[in-house]
Amino acid sequence: MIHAHDSENESDEDEEDENTSEYQWCMHCERAYRRGEHRMVGDIPMCPYPDCDGDIFMDGWDWDQFREPLPQYPEVPEHGVKYPMYPSK
Secondary structure, eight states: OOOOOOHHHHHHHHHHHHTOOSEEEETTTOBEEETTOOEEETTEEEOSSTTOOOBTTTSEEEHHHHHTTOTTSOSSOOTTOBOOSSOOO
8 A cells, every 4th residue: 555645744643653552452351462463353353362352443452551550561561461450469
């Protein structure tokens, strides 16, 4: 796909890239994955973990934003590890 150069929106795109983590966290299965990874179910991009029914648009959260109130979670999440939104103390 070819994208037209639009200098008016260029700074917005750069800012979005800078504020976007390389990872996403799935609200359904509580595991993280690399942004862009997914599996297709029909026309819907779903969480890449085969036992999960979360989709990447509604259930995929930006990892850095998710872990902001949870500093005990690593900057780079481990594949397959569950990271609960409300961890036990």
